[in-house]
Amino acid sequence: MKHLLIILIIALALTWYCQLVSTQTEMKTIQNEECKVCQQRTVDEFFLSPPRDTRFYKFTFPADPDLAADLVWMKTAYYYGIIDISKPEDFFYLPFLLSTITDLAPEWKFPYFFGSYTLLFEANMEKQGLKFIEKGMASLPELWELWLMKGYYFIKYKKDFKQAALIFAEASTKQRAPKYLAALSVSLALKGNERSLAEQLAKIFQATINDKNITRRIAEKFK
Template sequence: MVRRTVPYFFLVLLTLFIILNQVQLDKRMKNKKKLVEELMYFPSGKFISQVACGYDDVLSDFVWLRFIQYYGQEMLTNKEFRYLEHILDILTTLDPRFTVAYTFGALLLVTNVNDPDAGFELLSKGMRANPMKWQLPYMKAFLYYIYLEDYKLAGKFFKIAAHLPNAPDFTRRFAAFVYQRAGSIDISLYLWWELYRATKNPWEQEVAVRSIKQCTIEKIERLIDTYLQDKREFPRTLQVLVKEGFIKNIPLAPDSGEYYINHQKRIVECSTGGYLRRKWKKHL
């Protein structure tokens, strides 16, 4: 009985603290400085969780409301968001499964606070607590791609998201796209083929077919560049690349199209159409 009374006592005290704090904050909402001062003295999420006695969700709702109020106040005034990271840490400690707090919070930390390290650390915290949530690595990839232009890391986290349960097909498409931008053609091809086989959406398949052709042609172009540097001549056919050991075999396109060299145009083409990209006049 004593063991149940002690936590209950702390819960009552904590509840009284929240109610009194709520009343005071409501009276002071017109005074932003006082609201910020109150937020600064929030205990850590770990401390609150220890004395919450199982009522973490209730407390996290309270902190979420304060977070929204704080965000609104900052957007209407100087937009400094000085205590944003602190509030988000409390919120995600109280409710580690609150996916939106991680994704929306990280977006704000990167875009509004200009603190990508804090944003990525918040997402890493979320991924540790929710390893099967595709939204978390997806947001990480999005931020790497859009704001840091780090295509390799973006591709890495798009790929992680794409392989998690219930991940939509576009995560695979984005993974392939950014890997292509980063120069990892083989990984891009793998992901595009995976999307082509997995999706039931005809539009997605059509995009995948075009992108597979584009990636394959780009890969063959790079091999021809290497062949030119080594042999100082243009290959007569793509089979020469196979014979000389530059590639194991020449793949078929998803629609059974065959790749070949158009010597008249000095380009690589696909018999069923595709992205025709480069000429090699400079190498001849």
């Protein structure tokens, strides 16, 4: 039995090594005058890709996949720290790392917050960012912050104020969501020349929100 276990571990190690070699790509040198250690290094010199298949972690950490997620998160934090945000190619591995973490710990909130913002607004990875947000929404549907990020996605990338208004309206109904999202959804509907939608949303909010300041602000938008 021990010999079989050793053989399996060696096989996994070899598989991982082959993956590491196959995923390395040549990137430009990162220059950082304030970080002497970082000078004359490339992203790839700092980065060795974790295994692509999460079954590796479930075999290695069968009782605690959250620990594996923590380890990959530490790798992600280190990798992010040496990224030059002015170079989009430096973000190449980030979607994979974030996907691995959230596969292992699907209810861990922070990677979704970090990943959705970074992929959309720093890396400008439109498709990957939206896909990652929707993955988080599927795992944590009551997390209003992810609805907020999806709404901003439609504002920034699609200029679709109607869709953003509907998303913010839904976000306002989530647990612990700030009620100003309701007023914001009405504003976006008006900005998108969707007055009938704005009136419909306002009518719903006036009947369901107990905060007089918010309902007053919504009413003032139609004056």
